[in-house]
Amino acid sequence: QQQVKQSPQSLIVQKGGISIINCAYENTAFDYFPWYQQFPGKGPALLIAIRPDVSEKKEGRFTISFNKSAKQFSLHIMDSQPGDSATYFCAASMYNFNKFYFGSGTKLNVKP
Amino acid sequence: GAVVSQHPSWVICKSGTSVKIECRSLDFQATTMFWYRQFPKQSLMLMATSNEGSKATYEQGVEKDKFLINHASLTLSTLTVTSAHPEDSSFYICSASRAGATQPQHFGDGTRLSIL
Numbered sequence: 001q002q003q004v005k006q007s008p009q010s011l012i013v014q015k016g017g018i019s020i021i022n023c024a025y026e027n028t029a030f031d032y033f034p035w036y037q038q039f040p041g042k043g044p045a046l047l048i049a050i051r052p053d054v055s056e057k058k059e060g061r062f063t064i065s066f067n068k069s070a071k072q073f074s075l076h077i078m079d080s081q082p083g084d085s086a087t088y089f090c091a092a093s094m095y096n097f098n099k100f101y102f103g104s105g106t107k108l109n110v111k112p
Numbered sequence: 113g114a115v116v117s118q119h120p121s122w123v124i125c126k127s128g129t130s131v132k133i134e135c136r137s138l139d140f141q142a143t144t145m146f147w148y149r150q151f152p153k154q155s156l157m158l159m160a161t162s163n164e165g166s167k168a169t170y171e172q173g174v175e176k177d178k179f180l181i182n183h184a185s186l187t188l189s190t191l192t193v194t195s196a197h198p199e200d201s202s203f204y205i206c207s208a209s210r211a212g213a214t215q216p217q218h219f220g221d222g223t224r225l226s227i228l
Contacts, residue, residue: 034216043118043205043219044156089155098144098209100217104155 003027004092006103013110019077021106023090026071030092034100035064035075038087047088048075080110115139116208118220126228127198133191133223135206142208145189146217147181150203162189196227 006023013019023033031052036044050057050064050073057064063076077084090103115138123131135145144163148156162168162183170176178200180192189208193200203224207217 032216036219041222041224043116043207043221046216046218049216098146098215098217099158099161100146102155105153107153 002104003101004090004103006090006106008106009104010107011109013080013108015080015082015110015112017080017110019080019084019108019110020074021088021090021108022072022074023092023103024070024072025092025101027092027094028071029094030101032093033064033066033073034091034093035062036089036091036102038089038105044089077108080108082110082112084108085110113139114208114210114216114218116142116206116218116220118206118223120223121221122224122226124226124228125196128195129227131193131196131225133193133204133206133225135189135191135208135220137187137208137218140208140210141186142189143186143211144209145183146207146209147179147189147191148205148207150205150222152203156205159191193225196225198227201225201227 004025034049035047037047038044048059048062061078066073088106091100093100117136119134147159159174160168160170162181168181183189205222207219209215209217
């Protein structure tokens with residue numbers, strides 16, 4: 001059973017547009033929700049993360065929106081740039097238990 | 113920062129060979145390290161979790177005798193693929209995290225393993 005479901009599988013956005021990637025989870029014990037960015041041939045890099053005590057976290061052009069009641073969280077990339085083209089993974093983990101459950105990934109293509 | 117170095121980045125070897133992959137945390141002590149396998153255009157599949165000084169915990173379906181994991185120090189974990197076969201060809205990625213509740217994982221750049 002997939003613990004974290006991610007959509008869409010792929011996304012094409014024009015330069016300057018907003019990219020939105022969604023994730024949903026079932027286990028209410030999850031308390032840490034990071035997003036990772038992966039370029040081809042590289043390992044994932046931590047982009048931004050949120051805990052369930054806040055509904056939104058913003059770092060530069062990247063924002064996580066978190067809806068605890070709906071058990072959903074999303075990544076918004078404002079003013080998307082071609083350099084943002086990569087695969088994005090959401091993940092979730094539980095308190096004091098560092099095992100991460102990853103989403104299936106979203107391949108983002110930002111067209112110039 | 114939190115830098116994780118993985119070596120080698122790419123290896124090609126003959127079937128039947130054993131291959132060792134190293135994962136090092138360069139600027140922090142990693143009490144826990146994770147090994148993942150990633151197939152093309154797919155998500156990361158956790159293979160095992162290793163804690164310094166203790167035996168690794170393998171995920172269901174991962175052969176312990178096939179994928180030997182050693183975490184001898186707080187900065188180094190190794191994955192040895194024993195008697196590798198073409199079906200073991202994949203992208204292997206390690207990650208490391210500090211001690212403490214719900215720490216982020218920091219990933220290495222992966223090892224592309226190709227078995228001929």
